[in-house]
Amino acid sequence: QKEVEQNSGPLSVPEGAIASLNCTYSDRGSQSFFWYRQYSGKSPELIMFIYSNGDKEDGRFTAQLNKASQYVSLLIRDSQPSDSATYLCAVSLNFGNEKLTFGTGTRLTIIP
Amino acid sequence: DARVTQTPRHKVTEMGQEVTMRCQPILGHNTVFWYRQTMMQGLELLAYFRNRAPLDDSGMPKDRFSAEMPDATLATLKIQPSEPRDSAVYFCASAPQNEGWETQYFGPGTRLLVL
Numbered sequence: 001q002k003e004v005e006q007n008s009g010p011l012s013v014p015e016g017a018i019a020s021l022n023c024t025y026s027d028r029g030s031q032s033f034f035w036y037r038q039y040s041g042k043s044p045e046l047i048m049f050i051y052s053n054g055d056k057e058d059g060r061f062t063a064q065l066n067k068a069s070q071y072v073s074l075l076i077r078d079s080q081p082s083d084s085a086t087y088l089c090a091v092s093l094n095f096g097n098e099k100l101t102f103g104t105g106t107r108l109t110i111i112p
Numbered sequence: 113d114a115r116v117t118q119t120p121r122h123k124v125t126e127m128g129q130e131v132t133m134r135c136q137p138i139l140g141h142n143t144v145f146w147y148r149q150t151m152m153q154g155l156e157l158l159a160y161f162r163n164r165a166p167l168d169d170s171g172m173p174k175d176r177f178s179a180e181m182p183d184a185t186l187a188t189l190k191i192q193p194s195e196p197r198d199s200a201v202y203f204c205a206s207a208p209q210n211e212g213w214e215t216q217y218f219g220p221g222t223r224l225l226v227l
Contacts, residue, residue: 034214043203043218044155088155098143099168100216104154 003027004091006103015112019076023089023103026070032092033065033072034100039085047087048074051095079110114138116219118204124225130192133222135204136185144187145205145216146172146179155203161187194226 005024013019021035032051036044050056050063050072062075072091076083086107090100117136125131137144145160159169164181172179176195181187191198201223205216 032214043221045218046215049214098160099157101157102155 003101004089004103006089006106008104009107010109011106012109012111013079015079015081015110017079019079019083019108021074021087021106023072024070025091027093028070029093030091031095034090035063035074036088036090037085038088044088081110081112084108084110116204116206116217118219118222120222121220122223125194126227127195128193131194131224133189133202135187135219137187137206138217140208141206142209143207144181146189147203147205149201149203196226199224199226
């Protein structure tokens, strides 16, 4: 079992709809959770991080964390074609960004 | 606009040759990471440094890979000898010590093909 699991997709969502990306992790000691976006042929860039159970909102993006279920998700509201990318979930055992373990990513396509 | 730079951007080499990749972190960032990305394995941490000291290189094959930070503005990743299975995109990332430390800023990557 991989330490961080994501559905590879592709996930197709109509423009304007909500895209929901999911991630599960195996180590219960994990403390920090990150979502990175990677456009094809480009490098990853951080979208959001979350440490506490519950929701964290930033613009059209909401990260949700449930440590009991070892589950973290990313919701993208009002999806735009520019949101089409691969979304990488990353987990750290520390409160911080050290030694991130990445999932293999979910490819998201927003259909105009 | 501060960015992480990496050289070379592309490298094609033959099996058995030495490969050196270089990274210039963002000025003032004190943590530097080396990652490898393949389709099968995804993004894997190879090694990272803080204030130029190696903190963890457990993700790196020790027999052929080495990582160093000769100074605060340069990190290197060397493969000797290279093998076809080393073909991947190698990313360097840096992070600041204080404000914004949650974010790792990735360079554009070095695309390595070992024939």
